[in-house]
Amino acid sequence: MPLPFEKPIEDLEAKIQDMRRYADEQGVDLSEEVALLESRLERLKRDTFENLTRWQRVQVARAPGRPTALDYLTQAFAGFQELHGDRTLGDDPAMVAGLAELDGRQVVVVGQQKGRDTKENITRNFGMSHPSGYRKAMRMFDLADKFRLPVVCLIDTPGAYPGLAAEEQGQAWVIAESIRRMSELQVPALSVVIGEGGSGGALAIGVANRVLILENAIYSVISPESCAAILWRDAGEAERAAEALKLTSRDLVALGVVDRVIDEPLGGAHNDRDTAIALVKEALVEELAQLTHMSGERLRRARYERFRALGRFEAVA
Amino acid sequence: MALERLFRRNRPTRKEDDNSPAGLWLKCDACNAQIYRKDLVANLHVCPECSHHYRMPVDARIAMLADEGTFVQWSGGIQADDPLEFVDTQSYAERMEKNRQKHGRPDAIVTGGALMGGHSVGLVVMDFFFLGGSMGSVVGEEIARAAERAADEGLPLVAVTASGGARMQEGALSLMQMAKTTVALERLAAERLPYLAVLSHPTTGGVTASFATLGDVIFAEPGALISFAGPRVIQQTIKQDLPEGFQRAEFLLQKGMVDDVVPRKELKARLVAVLRALSGAKERAPREKLHAAAL
Numbered sequence: 001m002p003l004p005f006e007k008p009i010e011d012l013e014a015k016i017q018d019m020r021r022y023a024d025e026q027g028v029d030l031s032e033e034v035a036l037l038e039s040r041l042e043r044l045k046r047d048t049f050e051n052l053t054r055w056q057r058v059q060v061a062r063a064p065g066r067p068t069a070l071d072y073l074t075q076a077f078a079g080f081q082e083l084h085g086d087r088t089l090g091d092d093p094a095m096v097a098g099l100a101e102l103d104g105r106q107v108v109v110v111g112q113q114k115g116r117d118t119k120e121n122i123t124r125n126f127g128m129s130h131p132s133g134y135r136k137a138m139r140m141f142d143l144a145d146k147f148r149l150p151v152v153c154l155i156d157t158p159g160a161y162p163g164l165a166a167e168e169q170g171q172a173w174v175i176a177e178s179i180r181r182m183s184e185l186q187v188p189a190l191s192v193v194i195g196e197g198g199s200g201g202a203l204a205i206g207v208a209n210r211v212l213i214l215e216n217a218i219y220s221v222i223s224p225e226s227c228a229a230i231l232w233r234d235a236g237e238a239e240r241a242a243e244a245l246k247l248t249s250r251d252l253v254a255l256g257v258v259d260r261v262i263d264e265p266l267g268g269a270h271n272d273r274d275t276a277i278a279l280v281k282e283a284l285v286e287e288l289a290q291l292t293h294m295s296g297e298r299l300r301r302a303r304y305e306r307f308r309a310l311g312r313f314e315a316v317a
Numbered sequence: 318m319a320l321e322r323l324f325r326r327n328r329p330t331r332k333e334d335d336n337s338p339a340g341l342w343l344k345c346d347a348c349n350a351q352i353y354r355k356d357l358v359a360n361l362h363v364c365p366e367c368s369h370h371y372r373m374p375v376d377a378r379i380a381m382l383a384d385e386g387t388f389v390q391w392s393g394g395i396q397a398d399d400p401l402e403f404v405d406t407q408s409y410a411e412r413m414e415k416n417r418q419k420h421g422r423p424d425a426i427v428t429g430g431a432l433m434g435g436h437s438v439g440l441v442v443m444d445f446f447f448l449g450g451s452m453g454s455v456v457g458e459e460i461a462r463a464a465e466r467a468a469d470e471g472l473p474l475v476a477v478t479a480s481g482g483a484r485m486q487e488g489a490l491s492l493m494q495m496a497k498t499t500v501a502l503e504r505l506a507a508e509r510l511p512y513l514a515v516l517s518h519p520t521t522g523g524v525t526a527s528f529a530t531l532g533d534v535i536f537a538e539p540g541a542l543i544s545f546a547g548p549r550v551i552q553q554t555i556k557q558d559l560p561e562g563f564q565r566a567e568f569l570l571q572k573g574m575v576d577d578v579v580p581r582k583e584l585k586a587r588l589v590a591v592l593r594a595l596s597g598a599k600e601r602a603p604r605e606k607l608h609a610a611a612l
Contacts, residue, residue: 162546311454
């Protein structure tokens with residue numbers, strides 16, 4: 001299923017396919033015509049994806065087929081071994097964690113997991129964690145600190161789950177605690193927003209030395225739909241809210257909220273998963289190399305300073 | 318009856334943004350009793366009939382917690398920028414200017430130093446009447462500065478929260494204030510200085526999910542709504558009615574999330590007792606190497 005604005009691209013791709021098939025079947029040479037259409041396709045993709053509106057980027061960030069945390073953990077990393085459970089209440093399938101190697105270096109990984117189809121999405125609660133998920137993440141932070149292993153977190157959640165059990169079990173408390181726990185890590189910490197960075201539920205695993213984001217991923221204080229429902233009392237104004245919230249990768253770099261944008265292949269990560277995964281790996285390897293020589297105290301201090309400095313205000317006249 | 322009706326007319330409706338009901342009498346939201354306004358104020362904004370706890374204006378809150386005449390304000394030197402040039406039904410810049418005029422302070426927070434029962438403390442009080450007590454860059458910065466100043470001066474910190482959460486109009490920068498306030502509290506922890514949180518009605522969203530719930534001791538006021546997601550959001554998610562008392566202070570006490578529910582008239586004495594119990598950690602472990610130097 002193409003995204004709404006991908007329809008012209010899909011149509012043109014189908015046309016090229018048809019032409020190729022016709023040429024094959026009829027034994028005629030249409031290579032010039034095909035080449036012409038292919039260059040037009042390339043141009044169309046470029047025009048489309050280089051000029052996405054913020055709302056369109058929200059759609060790309062949520063696109064089915066976009067690589068999920070487990071896709072990165074099994075392909076950008078080697079020997080991923082999943083570790084389950086929070087040792088208190090259960091195992092939250094919306095948060096995955098474990099041990100893996102990144103380019104030969106042992107790391108601890110934590111990721112928010114959306115489903116890759118409807119059935120898995122239900123199991124994974126659409127990537128929305130309960131407190132158990134954040135407790136699992138904190139357990140991993142402890143493990144990383146104890147064994148002096150870097151932490152890599154993959155952010156992809158609409159938000160922490162807003163439900164009865166989640167509230168009863170202290171959703172706010174575990175998010176606050178996870179933010180605190182991650183900020184105090186004495187090992188390198190990297191976070192990558194791979195899809196949706198939904199509010200506090202995302203930040204809970206986002207207090208890293210370096211925060212990276214994929215080109216078409218988003219990171220926001222509130223979803224455009226909820227923002228629209230509150231400000232305009234109409235969730236249908238989500239497009240307007242997405243514009244106002246400045247939630248795209250480039251916006252966030254300008255605000256200092258993220259440090260680096262990882263380019264996606266033309267057409268978005270959902271159209272070329274392998275390339276996207278390879279680009280993320282490359283960026284992580286580079287970033288980690290910059291941090292490994294730093295002492296535990298220095299890493300912690302750098303994280304303090306990074307987050308302490310965020311915000312915009314002016315002196316009272 | 319006729320007299321009451323006459324007064325009712327002048328009595329503003331109790332809306333979120335209304336911190337100064339002007340009428341002489343008002344009807345208690347909880348028990349419907351007619352209360353003489355002066356009695357309500359004298360009773361710390363608690364209904365004398367049914368003990369319903371009303372939202373407390375910042376000045377009254379400071380007056381009830383600080384020893385008389387000891388509060389020295391720290392906050393107030395900074396005001397919001399408009400990093401997103403955010404416009405909804407009006408522009409953020411306009412909205413802020415109106416709020417500043419109306420409330421006479423730059424943003425939804427007041428911090429300062431004070432004596433509390435003779436203990437020197439840093440005090441943070443959020444102002445729900447100012448744009449729902451929402452946390453943007455200024456609120457986050459003032460809290461962080463207060464925590465750092467308290468750490469530098471060797472003072473415990475007491476925070477009274479009241480907030481709808483992170484401020485949408487500053488986008489992801491508001492979200493980042495959750496991390497900023499949290500890291501600033503590390504400074505207090507490194508000095509083994511107590512940080513006490515008082516959650517008042519309502520405390521929700523990004524404020525609950527950051528500094529509000531990181532207190533060494535957490536007290537909640539009776540009946541206070543304290544949540545991550547608001548009741549309406551949860552209702553929309555689960556499509557059923559919420560149980561009676563859900564997300565209220567008493568419910569959270571039962572669930573083990575707060576140390577106690579403390580009526581307002583006992584609050585200061587309870588805080589002072591905790592301050593007394595927890596102070597002096599450094600003297601008890603004088604040779605211990607603390608993290609403070611590193612931060």
